Amino acid sequence: MRSARTLAVLLMCGTGAAGMGQYWAPLQPLAKLHSQVNVVYGDSVWDKLLVGGNFKWAVVGADSIYTAGAAMWDGATWSALPAPVGVCGGGNICSNMYEFMRIDGRLHANGAFVFWDADSVVNESFARWNEQTNGWERLPCVNPGVGGMATLVPHFPQDTMYLTGYRGTLCGYDSSCVFAYVGDTIVPSPYRAPVLHHGPTSYVGFAFKYQGVPYITGLFFDPLQGQHYSFMRWNGAAWEAVPGWSTLDPIKDVLIKDGWLYVCGWFFEAGGAPGNMVARFNGTQWQTLGSGLLAALPASTQGVALDLHAWNGDLYVAGQFNYAGGVPAENAARWDGSRWCGLGGSYAMQTPGGKANGFTVWRDELYMSGGFITIDGDTLWHVARWLGQVENCSAPVAVMEAAEDDEAPWLIPLEPGQWRLRLPAGVVGQLAVWDAQGRLVLMQSHARDGHVVDLAAAAPGVYLARLEEANGAVRSVKALR
Template sequence: MKKRSVKVLLIAGLTILSAGWATAQWTPFSTGATNGFIVEFAEHEGSVYACGFFTRIGGVQANHIARWNGATWEPVGGGLPDEGHSMLSFQGALHVAKYEWNADSNYLFRWNSGISTWSRLGSGFYLTTAEPGFSSNTPSLYALAEYEGQLIVAGEFDRIGADTISGIAAWNGVKWEPLAKGFAGYIEGGPEIMYPHSMVVHEGWLYAAGNFKTAGEVEVNGIARWNGSLWEAVGAGFNGAVYGIEIHNGELYAGGAFTQSGENELGFIAKWNGSEWINPGITIDYASTPPFPFAHTLRSINGSLYVLGGFDQCTDANGNDIPCGGILAFDGENWDGMDGGLAGEAEAIIPYGEGILVGGFFNQAGGVNVNNMALWGVLSSTIHTDAEIDVQVFPNPVQEALYLELPAGVADCEYVLYDAMGQPVREGRHSRHRPISTKGLAAGMYWLQVRTGTGVAMKKVMVGKAE
């Protein structure tokens, strides 16, 4: 966060039916109140996790982090002591970077789902200039990445344990170590705070972006790249903080609170053309300020680049206004406001089934009432409306083999087993008395779609751990 399908969609607690056409629309993801900003979604062991400024999500009490079990949100142990900002599944554990509001040390937290235990990775992170109670200038952690087999963390710190490490560090399996001299300073005209905010890996380079003047003593102005031994600038950088970076179709994009790079005018979103930062054909804004516009999160998903942040006005390269709010999609040629977008700000996004799940702080999506999260789903013409049929599944919970009891007179069927992310994990044809193997599947909730010549059924299946 900046400073300051159809039957399978039953997984989200709703049914969307369509026949003979394809479209996209906003729908609620879950019921129940969510009382704070959702900052990040991440996938870990086949489940969706959310973190942010909430203590209740989808009507469920959860301290700043929660797991979607396929039907409802559930707490992750005792949760986090402070608001979560970034998550990464790495070497079998979910790692979480969080905010810290005190001068005392912050830690990178690790959820060991196999034993349902939280632990802290390495020594504490400190900021020697911390101002407790201030909205920033405390040792918050913002970004996580995997680079060359190591876990990388970035944030607002200048010391880890007793070691001087500024803004970015790598976990060597035993302790945190620096990447050269790290980051220092801040972009002139912005907040007088050094903080890297986003990272992405591409073609052997680790890119990092945020609000910093130098990287390894090289002037970079908010964005730099690391080749494993040295930092270097990426063009002229920017005149404001960079909140998000992403690789889309092999090209680097950035978003933030900037309006210029060198002599090039920008509208809070930029594209690197190999030699300079240029406007990718879109400018965002607010109709009135404050609040001030920003692009926070950029994600490349299924051929589209999504930009999330705070804005309610969007203008393309031809001067055309695009109805928008907090989110945009780019297909490589055109920018899409996604049915008017959101009534509020967004920062979290993740693929879900045939669409995307979006989170933030908004109460409507495309005019539909929601609770800080919503699905943008694609209704596929390959799924048709059919009559519901009576199918029994057993045993349930299941460990290694699932059996079906089909309606009288039905000898076989087609089936698809979906995980909690809406992704198919088993599919094929089934005949009476033959099992469907669930061996090797992670424990958790799944959905089984069964289709015969007379109708369709969707059944919830719980897969347990093999004894």
């Protein structure tokens, strides 16, 4: 399947395929979203493409739909969400919506919005959907307007999610830059230390675990060391700087893929970072992804990578840049493990310096949001569907592979479509299973010896099972369903 798709792309490129919209297509019917679109999210539960930003209206033909910063598309029609998350003032601009995600099956929204909960109490930045009331509700406790929490992270599933931002208080706890969100409770982060609470400028962006170790990004001052840091991890007793990260430049997104920790943002090798806008880490060493990403003007230390997305085994990056691996790639690029490819298109932006904000996959197709009005002359109004064709690809580069553990078989067949994990005592990890198309069909944290992998309801075919242990060791095996 993959080789056939690649051959088709090569044939199209070889014949000099021309014409408008050969790389990206608009969503039909076209919805005119007057302002920025920050996020697209493919929701498999509602089977809708959710779109969020600061747009007050979606204009579809002669109809104007009041959206209050969020809309959804079912493949044929546009509509507002069943209930608005926040409220809008005058004009066509609303407070920004930044993220949608599902946590424990429940849809969550994160942004700069304000809404009144069922008790008429003002709540900021966070909301979750209540299927019983068919409306939005606050998280377990109010996030007050004077609080500092603004971000719900990470953007990929983990057992513990985090509310992060500047110093603030939640649920009556002492002020902090990070609180843990587990199940239906919010509690202080268990990794409290002066570095997270010193001064009003301390800030946490991302909080997550990699190889079982807590990591945080942001800007922190360590009063014991007398230094600022932007990327730290918990060593079991205290926070320490992540080895090899020698810059205060901001990280904009993180992703764990194939045993590696990927980061992107506004950082460059010239400033002491281990890569240009994007790099990866195995817990010990950093590695560049070729020459990374660069902007053409005004200088190579301009531009930013904003979003990382994994799909069909490849890494997709969105942001504001002009080159990936030394070849032209405007605002969107793909890393296939050894080379960069641009996703194609010439952009016309709503404002100078516009950018692509992020990706999502819905119904097995890739979608992108951003500040663009047109691509290759086609009007798209901030949301586009990729047609699967790349424009330019760099020469392959040699990269270090993540260590694989090929010990004795660890996935033992049981009934048809079921297997049992056979692991050494005490080994715990995160289990993920993909189908032959690269789609994630199962994820289980804290998988351990005796855990049953059940694919009885899955379609027949070949599946890849991969277990990443807390210590970073990786086990992978193919299973036939």
